[in-house]
Amino acid sequence: MKKYTYALPLRWADADAYGHVNNALFPRYMEEARTRMFQEMLPTDEAGRRQHAFVVSRSVVDYRAPLSYREEPVDVHVRVVSCRGARLELAYEIRDADQLYAEATTLMAAYNLETGRPRRISQAELDFLSRCTES
Template sequence: MSDYEYTATIEKRYNDFDTYGHVNNAVYVTYLESARIKFFRDVIGNRDISTVIAHVEVDYESPILVDHEVTVAVRVAEIGTTSVTLDYEIRADGERAATARTTQVLLDEDDEPRPVAEEWAERFDIEQNRAG
């Protein structure tokens, strides 16, 4: 399959679908967000990470239909000074439907970029090495 260690199950919503019964392309980014929040919570044990997306790219490969089970696999691609880049694989019934990459910049209480905490970097690095 792939070298992703972390996978999140995504709950689909009625309004995710277009009139053809496909998940709308814009919704894929919300699936990334859901998986990213779960990943941060589970990997570094923190629900209070403040980030802003600096970059997002999605490559669509096949449609997600109403009856498909949706999962998103996540892995750390790069750890920067104030950012973390994640790679994703969106799957429909276990088959790759899209790949994606996001870069998140971590923010402090004044909404200024902040360094990635050493403890977080270590946990991200462990996760990155597992997948690599």
């Protein structure tokens, strides 16, 4: 797997008065896809998740085309751009087969919520993330 794809269903409430998905929701779509990708990597217990968290330190979204509300889901592709130390960079595309709606990146820090401090990315996490890394 070189990228993770999540088919995101749109909600009627996501649309503005013009029938377009509000651009403020695109980071939420990215979060949803990223969270689902991380489910396989992160511990299942609450204490483990708190000790092996990732927090967003920067997010940039380039909007390419309006996304109109529709019944069909939109695909959110996630791939790892770089990963080392305590830093993780992810890239996203929000698209369907014919149209790119947005491209984005997030910088994330591996973080221990219990201590309130950054942590190093573990070898198990690096192994998982390497499956989603650009060539």
